[in-house]
Amino acid sequence: MRIRRHPLVLAVAFALAGPALAAGPCEAEIDSTDAMQFTKATLSVPASCKQFKVTLKHVGKLPKAAMGHNWVLAKTSDLAGVASDGIAAGLPNDYLKPGDARVIAATKIIGGGESASVSFDVAKLKAGEAYSYFCSFPGHSGIMKGTLTLAK
Ligand code: ZN
Numbered sequence: 001m002r003i004r005r006h007p008l009v010l011a012v013a014f015a016l017a018g019p020a021l022a023a024g025p026c027e028a029e030i031d032s033t034d035a036m037q038f039t040k041a042t043l044s045v046p047a048s049c050k051q052f053k054v055t056l057k058h059v060g061k062l063p064k065a066a067m068g069h070n071w072v073l074a075k076t077s078d079l080a081g082v083a084s085d086g087i088a089a090g091l092p093n094d095y096l097k098p099g100d101a102r103v104i105a106a107t108k109i110i111g112g113g114e115s116a117s118v119s120f121d122v123a124k125l126k127a128g129e130a131y132s133y134f135c136s137f138p139g140h141s142g143i144m145k146g147t148l149t150l151a152k
Pocket of ligand 1: 036
């Protein structure tokens with residue numbers, strides 16, 4: 001008996017099904033902990049997405065005043081400046097300078113058991129630029145950070 005499976009058809013079917021197996025190609029979930037950690041060190045944003053959604057969960061128990069976390073996206077070259085201005089802005093401003101144009105996307109600060117989401121236009125990302133995400137809670141950005149890349 002002749003097997004009629006064309007390899008190209010299989011490859012296309014796999015490519016179409018592949019990204020749908022996770023949360024969807026245009027969104028990501030990232031956990032944060034009482035041990036001051038993000039559970040992911042890298043995120044990849046497909047250039048084919050119009051918007052990209054990030055959901056941050058705080059899987060710890062500590063309140064946001066003690067171990068608050070947020071998810072802030074900026075150019076890697078802007079990280080230190082956004083973080084230091086954020087500390088001065090304080091918790092009422094979610095540790096971000098109000099109207100900071102360097103911030104591409106950010107969630108509010110959350111405490112243990114809470115979650116928050118943010119969506120941003122993928123068109124804001126430029127190919128070849130280095131982007132980082134981090135937590136702007138005072139003292140966290142040195143450890144709680146990762147890199148975000150625009151995938152072709
Ligand atoms: Zn944090």
